[in-house]
Amino acid sequence: MSDLKLCQGPECHTYHTQDRLKGMKGSKTYQTRRRSSLNYGEFCDTRCQYDWLSKYATQAVNHFGRLKEVKHLTEENAWTKTYDWDRNYENRSYIYLNGITKEQRPLTEEQYRDNNYTINTGE
Ligand SMILES: [Zn+2]
Numbered sequence: 001m002s003d004l005k006l007c008q009g010p011e012c013h014t015y016h017t018q019d020r021l022k023g024m025k026g027s028k029t030y031q032t033r034r035r036s037s038l039n040y041g042e043f044c045d046t047r048c049q050y051d052w053l054s055k056y057a058t059q060a061v062n063h064f065g066r067l068k069e070v071k072h073l074t075e076e077n078a079w080t081k082t083y084d085w086d087r088n089y090e091n092r093s094y095i096y097l098n099g100i101t102k103e104q105r106p107l108t109e110e111q112y113r114d115n116n117y118t119i120n121t122g123e
Contacts, residue, residue, distance in 0.1 A: 003036055004034040004035060004036060005034065005035055005036070005037070005038050005042075006032050006033075006034055007032055007033040007034075007035070007038060007042070007043050007044040007048050008042040008043060008048070008052055009032075009043050009044065009045075009047070009048025009049065009051045009052055010051055010052060010055055011048070011051045012032045012033055012043075012044060012048050012051075013029075013030050013031055013032045014030065015030070015047070016030060019033070020032075020033060033048075073099075073100075074100075075098065075100045075101055076120065076121045076122075077120040077121060077122065078098050078099040078100040078101075078120075079096045079097070079098050079099075079118070079119050079120050080096070080097055080099060081094065081095075081096060081097075081107060081112050082094075082095060082096075082097050083095065083112065092109075093106070094106070094107040094108065094109055094111070094112040095107055096119060105119070
């Protein structure tokens with residue numbers, strides 16, 4: 001079992017699907033799914049992802065750091081890139097849109113595609 005990844009869903013082996021049923025007649029078992037790549041990160045599907053989250057979310061949050069106060073997205077940092085189509089849906093015009101003030105500023109297509117380009121001032 002060289003490069004196969006095991007689904008990390010704690011209940012994966014309990015779901016009755018044909019692809020999980022393996023082994024010789026008389027000694028068949030439902031088994032955790034193995035894949036060369038898993039579609040949902042560490043999990044084979046959203047059910048297994050949800051099972052893990054239900055079981056371990058509190059431990060994970062405590063381990064990585066619990067949010068203890070409300071976060072704020074300020075006007076200075078509420079800019080998102082977006083675009084509008086023209087009347088005939090032929091050309092896009094790229095803009096920065098402020099989600100709080102609704103102010104718009106023009107963007108070039110190059111600025112729109114540049115993931116490092118931002119006018120947000122920080123966290
Ligand atoms: Zn699974």
